[in-house]
Amino acid sequence: KKISVVIVAAGSGSRFGDPLPKQYHHIGDKTLLRHSIEAFMQLCPAHHIQVVYNPLHQNHLDAAIGDLITGKNLRAAVAGGVTRQQSVLNGLRALKDVTPDYVLVHDAARPGIDPDVIYRVLDALQEHKGAIPGIAVHDTIKQCNDDKVILRTIARDTLMRAQTPQGFDFNTILMAHTKFEGLEMTDDASLLEQMGISVKCVQGSERNDKITRRHDLIRLGEHLSPENS
Numbered sequence: 001k002k003i004s005v006v007i008v009a010a011g012s013g014s015r016f017g018d019p020l021p022k023q024y025h026h027i028g029d030k031t032l033l034r035h036s037i038e039a040f041m042q043l044c045p046a047h048h049i050q051v052v053y054n055p056l057h058q059n060h061l062d063a064a065i066g067d068l069i070t071g072k073n074l075r076a077a078v079a080g081g082v083t084r085q086q087s088v089l090n091g092l093r094a095l096k097d098v099t100p101d102y103v104l105v106h107d108a109a110r111p112g113i114d115p116d117v118i119y120r121v122l123d124a125l126q127e128h129k130g131a132i133p134g135i136a137v138h139d140t141i142k143q144c145n146d147d148k149v150i151l152r153t154i155a156r157d158t159l160m161r162a163q164t165p166q167g168f169d170f171n172t173i174l175m176a177h178t179k180f181e182g183l184e185m186t187d188d189a190s191l192l193e194q195m196g197i198s199v200k201c202v203q204g205s206e207r208n209d210k211i212t213r214r215h216d217l218i219r220l221g222e223h224l225s226p227e228n229s
């Protein structure tokens with residue numbers, strides 16, 4: 001099966017709160033973006049990796065991955081959009097000439113992706129049109145009104161925190177993204193859910209949690225530092 005990867009790195013990192021977008025910050029000697037790219041390069045060197053970026057960050061991109069050979073494996077980066085959803089769609093469209101069987105869509109803000117998680121997602125794709133890694137929720141979850149008064153407690157045993165890479169049958173996810181262009185869903189599985197197409201949740205990993213705020217980077221940096229790997 002032909003597998004392609006879309007790595008979305010076109011965000012500005014507003015919650016992270018630094019002029020340098022989080023995907024261009026370092027853990028150890030590599031940027032977050034490069035951690036992700038190298039994880040997929042090692043896994044399936046023959047496959048296509050499509051990075052989506054913001055052309056305003058061209059110098060950061062060049063500094064982060066300029067030395068990696070852009071060719072059959074790592075394709076030239078394409079421009080993203082204002083929303084994550086638009087960025088993913090741009091990445092999927094850029095892969096049309098490849099027409100892979102499967103595509104894995106991954107956040108550059110998750111530098112702790114490991115092969116086990118990727119393989120679990122790919123395995124599940126043999127039976128499902130979509131598969132994503134998830135983590136069980138350990139906190140008690142409250143739904144509140146606008147005044148932060150609790151309305152109800154959600155049974156947490158049914159809840160999973162969604163991670164990436166989210167894997168899909170390529171034509172199915174391209175069709176869903178094309179149909180729902182302009183929405184602002186924060187992940188890709190949501191689009192298949194809207195269409196009633198079942199998506200399987202497989203075991204994710206804590207080190208694959210997303211870097212959203214500053215302290216996430218400090219915490220994950222400790223996890224990923226060479227003496228712990």
Ligand code: CTP
Pocket residue numbers: 008009010011012013014015016023052080081082083084085087088107108109110210211212
């Ligand atoms: N992303 C993207 N294009 C956008 C928005 C987000 O490619 N228009 C990417 C980000 O670069 C990130 C991933 O989608 O790798 C997950 O998004 P998020 O964590 O929300 O990153 P940002 O949008 O950059 O951060 P924030 O929401 O805090 O501004």
Ligand code: MG
Pocket residue numbers: 011084
């Ligand atoms: Mg965002």
